[in-house]
Amino acid sequence: MGGKQSFPMVQIPKGRTFVVTGASRGIGYETTKWIAMMGGTVVMACRSQDAAVQAMRRMNKEYKELKSRGETPGLVDVEELSLYFMPLDLSSLQSTKEFVHTYRESGRPLHVLVCNAGVVKAIPEKTDDGFESMLQVNYLSHFLLVGLLLPMMKNAAADDDIRVVMVSSDAHRMCKFDLETIDYSGEPEKFGYFDYYGRSKLYQIMQAHCLRRRLRNTGITVSAVHPGMVETDIGREFLDNKMWQLFVSFNRLIGMLQCPYDGARTVIDLAVNPALQGAPAVYYKNCSPGGSSAAARNEVHQEALWTWTMETLKDHFKEDEVYCLEGADPV
Numbered sequence: 001m002g003g004k005q006s007f008p009m010v011q012i013p014k015g016r017t018f019v020v021t022g023a024s025r026g027i028g029y030e031t032t033k034w035i036a037m038m039g040g041t042v043v044m045a046c047r048s049q050d051a052a053v054q055a056m057r058r059m060n061k062e063y064k065e066l067k068s069r070g071e072t073p074g075l076v077d078v079e080e081l082s083l084y085f086m087p088l089d090l091s092s093l094q095s096t097k098e099f100v101h102t103y104r105e106s107g108r109p110l111h112v113l114v115c116n117a118g119v120v121k122a123i124p125e126k127t128d129d130g131f132e133s134m135l136q137v138n139y140l141s142h143f144l145l146v147g148l149l150l151p152m153m154k155n156a157a158a159d160d161d162i163r164v165v166m167v168s169s170d171a172h173r174m175c176k177f178d179l180e181t182i183d184y185s186g187e188p189e190k191f192g193y194f195d196y197y198g199r200s201k202l203y204q205i206m207q208a209h210c211l212r213r214r215l216r217n218t219g220i221t222v223s224a225v226h227p228g229m230v231e232t233d234i235g236r237e238f239l240d241n242k243m244w245q246l247f248v249s250f251n252r253l254i255g256m257l258q259c260p261y262d263g264a265r266t267v268i269d270l271a272v273n274p275a276l277q278g279a280p281a282v283y284y285k286n287c288s289p290g291g292s293s294a295a296a297r298n299e300v301h302q303e304a305l306w307t308w309t310m311e312t313l314k315d316h317f318k319e320d321e322v323y324c325l326e327g328a329d330p331v
């Protein structure tokens with residue numbers, strides 16, 4: 001695994017169950033594969049069943065190749081990795097609620113939720129729910145997902161190691177916090193896509209801070225991560241953009257661009273490393289505490305964002321789910 005810091009290869013019992021959003025490619029793909037290769041069960045929360053099934057086949061193929069080479073210690077010894085697909089489209093609050101319903105009905109436990117799926121949009125698109133799409137996909141729907149799944153996680157947490165990992169980004173450093181303009185309503189040509197992407201990633205870290213305060217006395221660990229600069233499909237809307245091409249070429253040249261496996265290391269570490277149960281820091285990169293921006297650490301702004309989000313999603317939470325999110329025991 002090179003000279004970079006990485007996660008330990010641990011034995012994960014098959015019953016330990018992970019949900020990874022956006023698991024069919026990029027960082028989510030590698031995260032899912034390695035967790036499953038250590039023995040865990042992973043539910044791949046993806047919007048395309050075809051993409052998820054193809055990803056599962058590729059993961060099994062890569063697993064068998066690795067196993068037959070015999071060079072990677074700690075791989076589980078199974079015929080097929082324990083992988084399942086469940087549909088989730090984060091651009092829809094309805095789809096997010098249906099995912100949670102299907103998950104509850106499945107009777108599966110939930111030990112680790114990895115909020116990984118994300119988009120960067122070149123133009124300001126509105127979702128069917130009426131939100132700028134990066135705001136909804138990267139932040140709002142993940143907030144709803146966490147809130148609706150929290151009672152299940154809290155019920156298990158008394159005697160178990162339960163975790164929520166938000167895949168954020170150092171792009172959060174490039175923007176300021178401004179609730180007035182949280183949902184873009186300006187002219188399309190004035191849309192600062194990098195600003196709005198960075199904001200959505202900032203909100204994930206702020207949410208992690210708020211959750212940690214509220215879940216202080218439970219066994220639930222909440223953290224956020226910057227995976228590094230990773231060569232994935234995240235920039236697919238910008239392939240013709242000269243600035244983007246320059247940015248990517250420059251970073252490739254100076255060795256800053258990582259492969260998806262390298263990008264997934266810190267995410268996997270936070271999800272599986274026994275030493276990171278109750279992880280002391282909120283924000284991690286390169287498998288170490290990373291230090292987020294002053295804006296992300298501003299408690300007044302964190303609580304203002306929390307209040308805005310709870311108000312915005314109020315029609316989607318039941319009363320007991322709100323109590324649970326606010327720190328009470330689930331009923």
Ligand SMILES: NC(=O)c1ccc[n+]([C@@H]2O[C@H](COP(=O)([O-])OP(=O)(O)OC[C@H]3O[C@@H](n4cnc5c(N)ncnc54)[C@H](OP(=O)(O)O)[C@@H]3O)[C@@H](O)[C@H]2O)c1
Nearest residue numbers: 022025026027089090091116117118169229230232233234
């Ligand atoms: N790459 C980087 O340099 C970098 C740096 C910092 C942070 N990150 C963060 O890392 C995370 C993973 O990104 P990546 O680089 O691996 O990008 P990626 O290869 O484009 O993967 C993104 C994943 O998100 C899924 N997704 C997108 N929209 C969705 C929706 N509406 N509902 C459900 N899933 C959706 C995609 O599913 P489909 O296959 O269906 O499109 C895909 O599986 C993101 O949160 C990103 O912000 C990436």
